[in-house]
Amino acid sequence: MNMISTVFTRPWTVRSASVFRYLDEQYADAFFTDGSLRIPTFQRFRNNPDEEIGDPYEGRVAASISAPNANWQVMAMNGQRAYVLSTSTIESRELHGRFVTNFGIRIQNSIAFANAISSHLPGFLGGMEGLCSYHDKPHATVHTSRGLDFERLLNETKESEVDVGEKIDRYVAEHVRDLLFIKRAQYAHQSEYRFIWYCNGYETNEQYIDIKCPEARRFCEKVDLK
Template sequence: MQLQRDWLIRRPVIYRYLDKRFVDAFFETGALRLSSFAAFSKHKDEERQDSLEGHGSVVHRNSEGSGQTVFALTAQGHSAFVLCGAMNYQTDLAESFKTDSGFRINDSLGFGDAISKYIPGFQLGMEGPCLYLGKKLVVRDMGPVDLHAVKGAQTGEEVAVGKLFQTVAAAAGNDLMFLKSATYAHQNEYRLLWHSPHVVSDYIDIVCPEAIQFCTRFEDMLAERPDGDRGAA
């Protein structure tokens, strides 16, 4: 979007909770593991495990005339590598994740761009805060859709229904990649995604020393830490 007046967007800093050995490796060489929605479903601990990441329902609902509602179950983000963090720094989160350290991403745009150079076939990057809802549901109004034409098609009915499903699913935009159950709301999550041309496996290990400049160890933070507290998170 191009605006006629200046407009600045203030992005939050991101707190990435990790074990100290992984933090040390990152600040020494730039070694970093990026996960995926597929990996999220396999985590053993409750705080990280989410079998429905990227999945959800999209509803087209229009009230004109007699009204109409169309549901589509779909999934997004399974061709992307993902890095998650919190938008606040708190000891409770470190304890929940069972970590003893971490780092703060001070500039998510610079950080994400640096990492994009190491993603095979990188196509698109995106970032943003998660939205927590009781149900993973996206509701849209696409205006009146000629459902009777689809139902009454004499030929190519499966194709017509498939196109309707794709149209409704596409109406979700990128929302499903940032929707999470309200049970995880305490995590206050912000995530970055790097899209590739193919469905990705559980994770990718990269070495990106250029990303280090955009980060600060938890142990080196000043404003967030109580006076005199120089231990790990």
């Protein structure tokens, strides 16, 4: 999926998706009581044994980057500290059954919700949200017009090899972050809409963060599909 920025000279309306977070009733009630919410990390998804929720490939990307002066083959894992909230564009008893719950939170304004949550995450740097794409073989090709000047980097005597390596890592990361929204086709029935909040620091064994964000409640409503 491409990131597109555009300017219209005539009226245009984009319908923002209403998305759903499946939760046990006690956790849905806790959110609407005081804004309590648990947000997992990629590490948590990789370690979760539940076949519906867990995915050993979460936070990993496989891609080819085609640039003017180089072609890259990338097999990488997200290294930035990040918190990930999975929601769905589907509300149904069948999907509720897969998540073993009849309750959840309907997020009616995803951008306002994401902004409210961000103010409660320590070291928040920026984030992304959007629909996931599903492929049998989740390998992508990324085309970019912005190359990396290797000769300049290597000839800059003021920079150490570590500095050069970090710049290359950042260049690659910038071009593959969108691929964190690509999942294997076996999960397509979830129709996932994903939020990712990036924070200062590196990914550790942290499984989740618990926050209280009461201001996010006004963008949501509780749903019972019993």
